[in-house]
Amino acid sequence: MSGPRRYRPRRPAAAFSYRTWLVAGLALLFPTVADAHLVQTGFGPFYDGISHLAVSPDDLLLVISLSLLAGLRGRSAGRLVLFTLPAAWLLGGLAGIAWPALDAAPLATSLSLLLIGGLVASDLDLADGLVAGMAVAFGLFHGYLNGAAMRGSGLDVVGLLGIVAAVFIGAALIIAGIVSLRRPWARIVVRVAGSWVVAIGLLMLGWWVRA
Amino acid sequence: MVVLAAALALAPARVFAHVQAGEAAGFVTGALHPVSGLDHVLAMIAVGLWGAQLGQPAIWLLPVIFPMVMAFGGMLGLMGIALPGVEIGIAVSAVVLGVLILREARPPLWVAGVVVGLFAVFHGHAHGTELPEGQSGLLYSMGFVMATGCLHALGIGLGLIHRWPAGRSILRLAGGLIAGAGLVFLWQAVA
Numbered sequence: 001m002s003g004p005r006r007y008r009p010r011r012p013a014a015a016f017s018y019r020t021w022l023v024a025g026l027a028l029l030f031p032t033v034a035d036a037h038l039v040q041t042g043f044g045p046f047y048d049g050i051s052h053l054a055v056s057p058d059d060l061l062l063v064i065s066l067s068l069l070a071g072l073r074g075r076s077a078g079r080l081v082l083f084t085l086p087a088a089w090l091l092g093g094l095a096g097i098a099w100p101a102l103d104a105a106p107l108a109t110s111l112s113l114l115l116i117g118g119l120v121a122s123d124l125d126l127a128d129g130l131v132a133g134m135a136v137a138f139g140l141f142h143g144y145l146n147g148a149a150m151r152g153s154g155l156d157v158v159g160l161l162g163i164v165a166a167v168f169i170g171a172a173l174i175i176a177g178i179v180s181l182r183r184p185w186a187r188i189v190v191r192v193a194g195s196w197v198v199a200i201g202l203l204m205l206g207w208w209v210r211a
Numbered sequence: 212m213v214v215l216a217a218a219l220a221l222a223p224a225r226v227f228a229h230v231q232a233g234e235a236a237g238f239v240t241g242a243l244h245p246v247s248g249l250d251h252v253l254a255m256i257a258v259g260l261w262g263a264q265l266g267q268p269a270i271w272l273l274p275v276i277f278p279m280v281m282a283f284g285g286m287l288g289l290m291g292i293a294l295p296g297v298e299i300g301i302a303v304s305a306v307v308l309g310v311l312i313l314r315e316a317r318p319p320l321w322v323a324g325v326v327v328g329l330f331a332v333f334h335g336h337a338h339g340t341e342l343p344e345g346q347s348g349l350l351y352s353m354g355f356v357m358a359t360g361c362l363h364a365l366g367i368g369l370g371l372i373h374r375w376p377a378g379r380s381i382l383r384l385a386g387g388l389i390a391g392a393g394l395v396f397l398w399q400a401v402a
Contacts, residue, residue, distance in 0.1 A: 057349050121275060188271045195275040196356050199282030203352035206289030206339060 049162020052146070053170060058109045058204075059142055059163075060170075065116040065197045066135055067171045068190055071178020072123060073131050078175040080132040086168040088139030089146075093160040096147025105145060106208045112138055113201030120194025123187070139167075237347030241354025244338055245362060250301050250396045251334060253389050255359055257308035258327055259366020260382060260389075264312060264373055269320055273327050274363035278356055280328040284335025285352070298400040300333030305393030312386025315379070334359075 053060050063085070070081035116134065119126065143160075150159050178190060245251045255277075262273040287294060294300075307326065310316075318326075338355050369385075372378030 057347075057353060061353075121279075185271075192271060192275055192360065195279050196360055199278040199356045200349070200352050202279070202282035202286045203289065203339070203356070204349055206286030207348040207352070209286075209290045 045156070045159040046162040046165075049159035049164075050166045052159070052163050053166040058106075059146070061113060061197060061200065062109070062116070062138055062142055063167055063170050064174060065113060065120060065194070066138065067174035068120045068178060068193060068197075069116055069126075070131055070135070070171075071175045071181075072120060072187070072190055073126055073128065075179050077126075077128040077131045078179050080128055081135040082168070082171055082175055084132045085135040085139045085171055086164045088136040089143035089167050090160065090164045092140035092143025092145075093147035093150075093163065094143075094157070095140075096144040096149075097151045097156055097160065098147075100148035100151045102145065102148060104149070105141075106204060106211075108141065110201050110204035110208060112141075113197050113204065117194045117197030117199075117201055121191050121198060122194075123191055237350035238354040241338075241351035241356075242358040244341065244351075244355045245358045249392065250305055251337075252362060253392055254301065254304045254308060254330065254334060255362035256366035256369070257305065257312060257386070257389050259363040259368070260370040260385060261308060261312050261323070261327075261366075262363075263367050263370025264315060264382060265317060265320075265323060269323055270367060270370075272320070273323060274360065274367065276324050277327050277331045277363065278359055280331035281335035281338070281359065282352075282356065284332035284337075285339030286335075287332070288336040288339025289348075294333065294336045297333050297337050299397065300330065301337060302393055302396035302400045304330035304333060305396060306390050307393075309386045309388070309390025309393055313383050313390060314386075315383065 053063065066081060066085060070078045116138075143164075146163055147160055150156060153159075181187060181190070245255060258273055258277050262270040265273075284294070307330070311326070370382060373382050
């Protein structure tokens with residue numbers, strides 16, 4: 001009489017055959033062209049606009065500081081700024097494209113950073129309308145400068161839309177992060193960031209005088 | 212076939228990355244400047260240590276005051292307004308802050324703010340006059356303000372050990388060492 005059958009687990013089938021791996025390996029050695037600039041689609045300027053915010057520290061600092069201020073003031077102010085800032089930026093940019101007269105204003109930028117950074121650092125209780133009003137004013141101004149600088153460069157409205165998209169996304173992320181802070185020390189960190197913005201604004205003022 | 216498609220998609224031949232020469236270097240130069248000198252580093256950390264010793268609200272108020280007043284000093288330097296004895300002022304800042312930490316001094320908040328602000332002017336003036344040519348002033352400013360703030364944060368983090376008795380002694384010892392180093396810097400500045 002034979003003994004009990006020993007259990008031998010079956011080897012699982014291989015997920016991919018050797019032919020599959022061979023083809024994949026050969027494919028990795030096959031060079032192709034990466035169309036990174038979307039020239040054919042005409043959508044390249046949009047992405048140039050998106051990246052503009054990352055490579056323009058004066059615009060980036062303004063968006064960050066306004067978002068910090070709006071976030072500190074709460075959800076209502078945050079919602080207002082989230083939509084008024086990009087909208088104002090778009091309107092200002094269109095005006096700049098249509099009537100370019102000025103494409104840089106370091107003094108005004110410095111003063112705006114001093115004001116907004118100071119408000120963040122002091123954590124003054126401001127009305128939501130006032131915060132939104134500042135967002136509109138500075139959004140119009142910086143948008144105008146962007147539009148005037150982009151006129152004739154091939155970016156124009158499509159590039160402006162990219163900038164506005166980046167402003168909206170950046171502001172959304174920062175405002176959402178700030179309004180969700182719960183710990184008291186986290187609010188202090190935001191105020192410290194405001195003092196840094198003031199410091200940078202002061203130095204920009206010095207650069208302007210020196211130039 | 213899925214693997215083949217993925218392999219083709221991940222096999223680009225060319226990627227053109229645009230790099231603006233010089234701009235990024237300004238930020239890095241600025242960020243490195245506060246840590247390039249031991250006198251700056253010790254003074255920045257000492258502000259954080261002393262703030263941690265003093266507790267609320269000085270623990271965050273002093274690191275808020277310092278960058279802003281430092282930037283004011285930097286602005287003076289950029290505008291070409293001379294400030295006599297900058298190196299001496301920087302050295303003295305290490306001595307005074309070190310002694311204040313050593314003695315666990317607890318002056319009124321406004322006095323602490325004035326002391327910190329006074330020394331911040333000297334540090335800022337030194338930073339403002341030392342930008343290398345050909346680099347972005349704005350990025351430089353951002354770099355060194357942020358680096359200064361990080362040094363304060365380091366000081367605050369280290370200073371939190373004061374909540375333990377052994378930590379308080381270590382903190383006082385650190386203050387003494389900072390003051391001693393400040394005397395060395397002062398000697399080098401006047402000699």
